[in-house]
Amino acid sequence: MTLNTIWFLLIAVLFIGYFILEGFDFGVGILLPFVGKNDTERRMMINTIGPHWDGNEVWLITAGGAMFAAFPQWYATLFSGFYLVLFLMLIALIIRGVAFEFRSKDENPKWRTFWDWVIFIGSFIPAFLWGVALTNFIRGVPIDANFHFIGNFWNLISGYSLIGGLVSLTGFTLQGAIFLSLKLEEQFAIRINKIARKLWIPNIIAVFLFAIETYFLTDILDRLGVNPGFVPIAAVLSLLTVGWLVYQNYNGWAFFINCLAILFSTTTIFMILYPRVLVSSIDKNLSLTIINSASSPYTLKVMSIIALIFLPFVLGYQIWAYWVFRKRITSNKESLHY
Amino acid sequence: MDELIVSLSRWQFALTTIYHFFFVPLTLGLSVLVAIMETQYVKTGDLIYKNMTKFWGKLFVINFAMGVVTGLVQEFQFGMNWSEYSRYVGDIFGAPLAIEALLAFFLESTFLGIWIFGWDKLSKKMHLISIWLVAFGSSVSAFWILVANSFMQAPMGFVEENGRLVMNDFWALVTNPNVWVQFPHTIFSGFTTGAMFVIGISGYHLYKNQNNEFFTKSFRLASLFGILSILLVILIGHSQGQQMIKTQPMKMASAEALWNSEDPASFSLISIVNEKEKKDIFSFRIPRILSLLSYNQFSGKVEGINQLQDYYAEKYGSGNYIPPISVTYWAFRAMVGSGFLIFFIIALILFFVLRNKDIFKFSWSRFIPFAITLPYIANSSGWILTEMGRQPWVVFGYLKTADAVTPNLTVGMILTSLIGFGLVYTGLMVADIYLLAKFSKGPIFQEEAEESEISYWESEI
Known part of the structure; x- marks a missing residue:
């Protein structure tokens, strides 16, 4: 396996980690104003992700950095081409992160309600936009022979990419609900489980529509064949299983399998892409690939060594952080930070 | 390349970066001060240090959040507005950014989460280690971003290949002499900022004769920490000038x-x-x-x-x-001027502190809190000098700023983002200052004994 392929895989892994982790962060944020009936409940909900959301977001920062270091042409074309989408995403992530820290630092109910809605908006927008962005990866965007994006904002918005947005939006919301049902005290968790049952339905519908459109609008057939193989099938199967598990109230298993669903479906997107990183809608031959967008072999080698040394530590202490805060959040005010 | 697009992109980069750098130096300095306070607590078991840790820690957390989220913009912006720059130097410039995320951001964010929420979930030692790791992570982050910036000031460790710069010596990138003056200068400026912040707020309370012991301890610690930091800033700044004569x-x-x-x-x-x-x-x-x-x-x-x-x-x-001469000329003077002013103020304070004399019987001591603005002026003008003084280059000698901008941007797009960031940042600044002012004024949580331990965070909720 070449270093180019390894870095493609690593970036895919970073995105998968990001979607799984920040997926439930987003979900919690989206559900916050609707599910939290009073201030205590909302604080409990935020506290489930309190120690983690910032570390989870670093998965995205690292993915961006890895993209810049390993495939600078991909980074340059993607970030400049998706300018307004990323601008919206940034604004959302900024106000959301600040809102977590600010909302409980003043008792005024108006202040708190305001920041709760900021958390909602700041979670809703990225949850939706990630689907839009990834759909455009595989659908293709106007890229010319100099790797320049020559379209505009509206090239990124289509029925297909909006469905893609709904997939990630509903998927992350579901992920958040299942996470909450694991992390909140029993009575509250039961209520959340009922909500998760409802959320599963729009998610599976969106995924179903998205899968059909993918067959018509991308070159998935050339890539993966009529029988797409294990991964995409596993993605669909795990999502179906999640529904059953949620209805049976097996929330631990539901969370595990839903993480797998995110893993398999994100992997499917990256499998359709490979060895390209951004498909050109003008001419498939103009697509950015892991070869023509890559850094020099020397840079890739240096970065590989550094990643190999430090990634295990990062994984180790992040897992440890989840272990430290493994207990369910109770309504005991003394244990609430946010 | 359209000149308006270039200048709007430059304005956006300048404003978002200066804004981001309002929060970074305080993070660098305050994290170390809070870690020292908690170390004192763990060593002596004296609850006053625990209360200090929590009081200053809370201000630290409010500031930290702003630094994190505005930092996201930095990483995205190179690609969004400066795609030609990213293509031209990505082979070199991307590496330190990725390393910064992997080595520093994960460490800072994970252990800050553990620190904030872990007061009653971890042993005292482990909790202390967490804040030291946050402080260490912040400094590591500063190192790698300055490796990246030093490459722009004095490029090293690369060859030009097919119209792009390609890394051929990672070690040269890291050992760039520019890094080794710029990094300590920045770090100690951050420490100075943290010290001045603690001095200023403690001074406010001490002048009003509030919580004497609590703030006297903070005040003394910060002035000792501050004098060492500002001395190093000045000394290293001097070497940095000599480095600048050679390279730029x-x-x-x-x-x-x-x-x-x-x-x-x-x-x-x-x-x-x-x-x-x-x-x-x-x-x-x-x-x-x-x-x-x-x-x-x-x-x-x-x-x-x-x-x-x-x-x-x-x-x-x-x-x-x-480069624009008035800008660099006055930025230089603003930086050096406020740097020396900080030095004299802290030296004066220390003169009283070391002899155990009360500085707050003098009415002029009520102006001490205003000195908090000085490090902010010095930090911002230092970066304005560094970046504006490099113009017209973005990578000195290799790529001009005007050639670095994204070609497919429109004026409308940049205005949208510029105004958007402007509005959101202004709103957040108002909220941030409101909270900092609120929590600077107190209340100071007084923890009486270990048994009746209630986490500080909830004390006034």
Whole structure:
């Protein structure tokens, strides 16, 4: 396996980690104003992700950095081409992160309600936009022979990419609900489980529509064949299983399998892409690939060594952080930070 | 390339970066101070240190959140507005950014989460280690981003291949002499900022005679920490100037408004210049001092703006190689001026502190809190000098800023993002200052004994 392929895989892994982790962060944020009936409940909900959301977001920062270091042409074309989408995403992530820290630092109910809605908006927008962005990866965007994006904002918005947005939006919301049902005290968790049952339905519908459109609008057939193989099938199967598990109230298993669903479906997107990183809608031959967008072999080698040394530590202490805060959040005010 | 697109992108980068850098230095400094306080607590078991840790820790957390989220913009912006830059130097420049995320951001964010929420979930030692890891992570982050910036100031460790710069020596990138002056200068400026912040807020309370013991301890700790930091800032700043003379003489010439080469060279005490006609309107210079600053001796040639312009025009082709002189000149003075002012203020405070005299019986001591603005002025003007003084280059000698911008941007797109960031940032600044002011004023949580432990965070909710 070449270093180019390894870095493609690593970036895919970073995105998968990001979607799984920040997926439930987003979900919690989206559900916050609707599910939290009073201030205590909302604080409990935020506290489930309190120690983690910032570390989870670093998965995205690292993915961006890895993209810049390993495939600078991909980074340059993607970030400049998706300018307004990323601008919206940034604004959302900024106000959301600040809102977590600010909302409980003043008792005024108006202040708190305001920041709760900021958390909602700041979670809703990225949850939706990630689907839009990834759909455009595989659908293709106007890229010319100099790797320049020559379209505009509206090239990124289509029925297909909006469905893609709904997939990630509903998927992350579901992920958040299942996470909450694991992390909140029993009575509250039961209520959340009922909500998760409802959320599963729009998610599976969106995924179903998205899968059909993918067959018509991308070159998935050339890539993966009529029988797409294990991964995409596993993605669909795990999502179906999640529904059953949620209805049976097996929330631990539901969370595990839903993480797998995110893993398999994100992997499917990256499998359709490979060895390209951004498909050109003008001419498939103009697509950015892991070869023509890559850094020099020397840079890739240096970065590989550094990643190999430090990634295990990062994984180790992040897992440890989840272990430290493994207990369910109770309504005991003394244990609430946010 | 459309000039308006370039200048709007530059404005956006400048505003979002300066804004981001309001929060970073305080994070660098306050994290260490809070870690020292908690160390004292763990060592002595004295609850006053625990209360100090929590009081200053809360202010630290409010500030930290702003630094994190505004930092996201930095990483995205290179690609969004400066895609040609990213293509041209991505092979080199991307590496330190990725390493920064992997080595520093994960560490900072994970352990800050553990620290905030882990008061009653971890042993005292482990909790203490968490805050030290946060502080360490912040400094590691500063190191790698300055490796990246130093490459822009004094490029090293690469070759030019097929119209792009390609890394061929990672070690050279990391050992770039520019890094090793810029990094400590920045770190200790951050420490100074943290110290001044604690001095200022403690001073506010002490002048009003509130919580004497609590704030006296904070005040003393911060002034000791502060004097060491500002001394190092000044000393290293001096070496940095000497480094600048070697790698970017034009930056020094324009920071000194030195039109023509001089040997020995004079230091400008005050110059008001006409940039268009390249002459002084008014200037008062002290002979020989610029040579002294540059070479530690009273002679030695310092190149002037005109000579350097001719030299660069010959070397790189015709064009204007002079940075905006008024900006660099005044930024330099604002930085050095506030730096020395900080030094004198902390030295004066320490003069009283070490002799156990009460500085707060003097009515002028009520102005101490205003000194909090000084490090912010110094930090911002230092970066304005560093970045504006490099113009017209974005990567010195290799890529001009005007050639670095994204080609497919429209004025409408940049205005949208510029106004959007502007509005959101203004709103957040208001909320941030409101909260900082609120929590600076107290209340100070008084923890009586370990048994009745209630986490500070909830005390006033």
